[in-house]
Amino acid sequence: MKRHALKAAAAAVTVVAALGSATAHAATPHAATALPSGVAAPYLYLGWGSPPSATSVMSATGIQQFTMAFILSDGTCKPAWDGSRPLTGGTDQQTISAIRAAGGDVTVSFGGWSGNKLGESCSSASKLAAAYQKVIDAYGLKSIDIDIESTEFESATVRQRVVDALKTIRNNNSGLKIYVTFGTTTTGPDSNGQDLIKRGAAKGLNLDAWAVMPFDYDEGAIDMAAATKSAMNGLKNDVAAAYGLSSDAAYRKVGFSSMNGITDSDGETITLADFKSMLGYAKSHHLARVSFWSVNRDRPCGSGSDADSCSGISQGTYDFTKALAGYTG
Template sequence: MTTRLLRRPAVRGAVGTAAVAVLLGGMSGTPASGAVAATGQITGIGGKCVDVAGAATANGTAVQLYDCNGTTAQQWTVGTDGTVRALGKCLDAASGGTADGTLVQLWDCNGSTAQRWTVTAARDIVNPQANKCLDATGGSSANSTRLQLWSCTGAANQKWTAPSGGGDPAPTGPMAVAPYLYNGWGSPPNPTTVMNATGVKWFTLAFVLSNGYCNPQWDGSRPLTGGVDQQTVNTVRGAGGDVIPSFGGWSGNKLESSCGSAGELAAAYQKVINAYGLKAIDIDIEAAAYDSPTVQQRTVDALKTVKANNPGIKVYVTFGTGQNGPDSSLIGRAANSGLTVDSWTIMPFNFGGAGQNMGQLTVRAAEGLKTAVKNAYGYSDDQAYRRTGISSMNGITDNNETVTVADFRTILAYAQQRHLARLTFWSVNRDRPCTGGGADTCSGVSQQPWDFTRVFAQYNG
C-alpha cells in the first residue's frame, strides 16, 4: 500500500494552537420524531397558518398558507415517528420528489421518507431525504400560497413555528465523541453512512471563518445557511444526531483576529448559534491567533459573553501540545479572567513523534495537560481529568507520525479510566484505506473504512 500524506488547509496539533468548543445546553433541533407528540397550528411568513386546502382529506390535497382560523384543517401533530399529520393523513413530498419546487400535499401515511420531517430549533422544517426545507412558494404570504420543498436558505418564507412536545431525546452517542467532518476537501463521506456503520451520533463540522470582516462564513466563502454545510447539518439531525460547527483552523481569516472587539466576536459566534439553533460551536484558534495575547484575551472575553447570553453553555478548549504537555498561557488567561471550561483538549500530534508509539505519547501529553489545568484552577486530580480531553489525528500525520487503530485503543482505554470530557479526532474524511484517491481521503495506514471512528464511538465517559 502506498502511504499518502494529508493535504489540507487546516494543519492541526502544532504547539501554540488552540480550539475552543462551546457547547450550549438544551436541544439544537427538535426532529419531528420528538419524544412527545404535540398538536397545534404551524405558523409561518406573515403569521399565516399551514392549511389543508378546503379541509379535504383526499390524497393529493394541496397544503398551503391561509389565515389562521382554528379549524381542524390547521391542526397539525408533530409526531413521535417523524411525521407531521392533519386530518388523519401525513404531510407528504409529492411522488417522493427531492427537487426544488416539489409540491407538498396530504397523503395516506405510509412510512416513506417522503413523509419524514425534522423541526429544527432554527425553525426550519426539513425533509432529510431531500435535504430541503418546507418553503412558501415565491416568498409569498398570500392566502392559498402552495408549500413546496426548496433548498434551505434561512429566508423568512422557510421559518415556521410548530407545536412542541418537549423536544427530541438526545442522540444516543455521547457529545464528547464528535469526529471532524470537513466539506471543503477530502471527498466528504455521507454522515449517515458513518453513523450507521459506527454508532457515532455527533460530528464537528469544519470550518467557519471570517470573510475578511467580522462576518462568519463556511471557509470564509460558502454561505452560512442554505448550502452544502446546512445540508450536512440537516442530514445528521434527520438521522438522530447533531453537530458542532468549528471556527478557525490553521489557515484562512480568523474571526478572532478579524473582529475588533470581544463584543463583535461574541456577536459573530451568536450569529452561527442562532442560525442553527446550536448546542455547540468549536472555535479553533491556531498559529498567529493563538500566539497573540490580545487575541487570546478577546476570545476569552467573547466566550464569557456567549456563556452569559446562553444559559447552560459548555465550553471546550482544544489546543496544541508538546510531548510532555501543552503551553498553558490560554489556560492561565482563562482562569484569571473567570472563564471556566468543560474540557481543555489537546491535539497530541505534529509534535515530533515520528517513529515513536503515538498512543503512549498521547497519554504522556494528556498527563501534562491534567497538571496544567489542575494548577490553574485549583482542581483535584479527578476534577482536572474530567475537565480535559484529547483530539487525535488518525493515520499518517502532517509530520509523518503514524497513529494506528491500536493507538486509538490505547487512547480510548486511558479516556475511559480517567473519565475525560472529550475524545475526538481529525478527521472522518480520512477514516478510510487508501485505494488510489487523494491523500486527503484516506489515513495512509492499513484499515477498514471507519475503523478509527468505531474505536472512539465506544467511549461512554
C-alpha cells in the first residue's frame, strides 16, 4: 500500500512535534494500560506528515496506545527506525518515553511498503529473530506488529523466514503479543496471504492476530464498510480452515488496520461513518486488533496540507482516534 511510502528527506523536520514532554532515556518498567497491548492502537509515524504530539492526542481522545512505525533494515540485518534513525537515543525513543510517562504504551511495527525490510536483509530465520528481539529488548515491548508488504510479502522464501523467526520470538517471549498485518482483496487474503497463514499454521505459530489492510482495492468508489466486512469474513474463514478453529474462535484471532479519509486508490474514501460501522462489526465479533493509518492524517486539511498530514475529508481533529479509543475487543 502506497500509504507506507517513506519520505526520508522530510523526516528531520517533522519528528520534533511528536515528542511530547519527556526526554530520551533507557527503557524502564511502566504501568500497564487498561487494554491488552495493541488491541486498539492507531499508527503514528514520525517520518513525515507533520506528526502530532502523541501526549496531546492522548489527552484529546482518550487513546492509550499507538502503533509506532516503522522499523526497517539499515541495509544490513540491523534494525533502525525507517532504516536510518537510531534504534535508541533519538526522537522515536523520546516519543515512546513520553507516551509511557502519560500512562500509555506502544506496539512497534516492522516493515511497511517502502524501504529495506529486515525479512529480506536478514539471511536466515535465526538472524531475523535476533533483529526482532533486539527491538523487543530495547523497549521492553509488550506487542509487535509485522507489517509485511511489497517484495517481502511476495516472496515465498521470505514469508517462510518471517514465520520461522516469529515462532522463535513466540517461544522466547511468552507474554508478548504478536500481530501480522498484510494487504487483502475485498473477499479476503490473496494467494500470498493465504499461503502466509497456512505456513503459520503448519509451523504451529500462535499469533494474537492475523490482520489485513482493507483498502487500496483499486475498484473505485465502493462501499468501504461493506468491503471491509467482506474482507474480514474471508480472513476469518482462511484462519479457521488453517488452524481448525470455529468461526467464533477465528474471529478472535483476526483484526484489521483501516485508513481514514481518502486512500491511495482513485475514488476510494473511508468516512467516519464507515469506520464506525467497521468498529461495530469488530465489537460484535470481538476482533483481536483494530487500527488505522494514521494519526498523522486524522484531521481536516488546511491550506498547504498534503495527503500525509490530513484525511482529505470533512472531519474534526482526531475523530477517527476518538472512535477507536472506545474499542476494547
